[in-house]
Amino acid sequence: MDFKFSAEEEAFRGEVKAWLKTAIPQRWRELPTGFWQETEESWKISREFQKKLGDKGWLAPAYPAEMGGAGLGHIKRLILAEELTYSDAPVSIETEITVNWVGMALQHFGSEEQKKDYIPRIAKGDIIFCLGYSEPNAGSDLASLQTRATEQGDNYIINGQKIWCSYAHYADYCWLGAVTDPEAPKHRNMSMFVIDMKSPGITIRPLINVIGCHSFNEVFFDDVRIPKDSLVGQKNNGWFQLAMALDFERSGVQTAAWNKLILDHMIRYAKTNKRNGKLISEDPIMRSLIAEMAIEIEVARMLCYRIAWIYSKGGHSNYESSQAMIFGSELLRRISDAGMRVLGQYGQLAFGSPRAIGNAEMFRSYLASLSIGVGGVTNEIQRNLIAMRGLGLPRK
16 A cells, blocks of 8 residues: 555645645634634634635535535545644534535535535535434433434424533534434434424523633424425434434544644643753653653554545545544544643643643643543544444344
8 A cells, every 4th residue: 555645635735734834813823722612702713614625626525516515526625634633723523414414415415406505605614513313311321312303394393401412502503413214223214304404493501621621502492383395314314314414524634633733732841841850752651651642643544544545546445434433533522532641740730820831722622532432422432433334243
């Protein structure tokens, strides 16, 4: 296998790097940013930047040109995602939700009318989606969800509750899973819908995360009336659609790239700061720790590259996505812990403290990493998926 990028792909990487040097606002560098750390100000900057990407066709680079993308293919999409992350560009996890999870699912399962309506607006950054998956009693076991969609004339009536809905308070639409046949067995009783978040009967209640930011929400649906054409794909086939969308969710290169960004910051700090009279980078224990993290980041990157290669060949990642998500999420926890060890007591200073290092990025990453490996299905469930899909277990 040739691990090198082609000359054309490397030229594209250079083009992205050059553009990012002037496209990222300086104010963004001054704000606390990262996983689920948006504020009203950072959200506004992020949305403006996404529209810039949309104008270039880079918000959804792998979408066909007629759908508002650039038709660049999945390898260039990977390169773009890497450079956006390495440069700490104003692109939040919301972009992944809307463009790479919901948008890709709509391309596979949406009607022609739905594709024409939503996908170009997604690609331009004009609309965003939240996910209506988890419920108070249905997290990793999503097949146990209880939200109902009941047919009534030319409409569906939605009743139920969703939880941990990232950015629902900003979203224009919700990609919602709901039971449409309560008499059918699990995995054959649900459907997927696109719901306008301005519909009467929707109530959003904030959930403040461990970093003190409002990123998650509870969302209540009380007799929410939606037209029947809000149904995506075939009725009662929603589990298959949701499962494929989850595969898109687990296959991103961003976690590996984010880990590398944290490592780079860690190395710079170790090379320029002393502990016990000598540079931290000269401490053999710290050198060994940093080297171990660098090796693991390369492993995570190769797992993500494999997924991009599968998509570039017209395939669909399956257990490979679970492999990448498990390794990447657990690595983020390990590297955040390593960063706290390198920074020592400075790593415990929160954003706003006059002696905090780098906007307290390591402290915030350490706290945020606790939820990585839980969202998007727990790593325990991911291991089950690898066992069943990758290893064919249980074997008779």
